[in-house]
Amino acid sequence: MTMKEMLPGDERPLPGEIRELFHAYRESLPDMDASAGFMPGLWAKIDGRRRVVYSFGRLAGAFVTAALVICLLLSGTLLTLNNPPAGASQSSYVDVLADDTADADFEFQLASAEKL
């Protein structure tokens, strides 16, 4: 069957027997009204869903806060590691050693002068 033949499908009705059956089906299930518990039941479901959404929102909020705190702590730790304490020397090992040797020489010179 080609597409052209298929397009007027809506105009090609179902056989009378099936149409009658569908009509009888429609009659057997008329519009119906809800029971007295319909609205309370609906609102209970709405409230239940709201609670889930609220709990999830709170959980997500707590998660974001915890992530923020962890980020701040990690940043602080990294900054501390990169910046040495105030008393620590900024000089290289050779400079410190040279300074130390210079001090020792000065003390040695002072001791020699006292002996003289």
Next chain:
Amino acid sequence: MDFELIQRARSGDDSAFNQIVSTYRKRIMGTIARLIGRPEDVEDVAQDVFLRLYFSLEQLRTPEVFEPWLYRLTVNAAYDYLRKQRRRNESRMSDLSEEQVLLADAMAGGRVDADEQHRRKVRETVDILLGGVSEEDRILLVLKEVEGLSLKELEKIYNVKENALKVRLFRARQRVLKAHEAAQDAGTPRTALKPT
């Protein structure tokens, strides 16, 4: 539908939402009953429809599309129900529906009149017939052939072009005809159509 009422419901006015539900409840429940064919589960599915409505009202932009949109929610809820039902039936073939149990009980007590028996038979026959096609075909056929919706209305609900809809309808009709032939071959009683 009054757009102001929808706006009020969107802004959290519960009485406005209740009013919307009251306006459409009966019609939506009737449509669900015919889509799923099980009167005992209609309220549950209808509550699901209005629950979806409540939490998606913000997405509605214009009042003109409210009704097709509500129908779309109804179709989706019925579709979900039918899929769950099919899975349940596959796993527990021998179980009777609640309605069947109640009816069998009532019949045993001689409390069911001839009309009710006829209606039940019609529902069973259509259920067998539509059970032979997919849930998508079932819903499309019920909306068109039972609910009597026009192609224009279906276009809005399905959000597809007319030609695509015609093709889908054509194929659904072909499949239901095949299911009808198969049901006849299997010896399904045809007396359901004859008034008792």
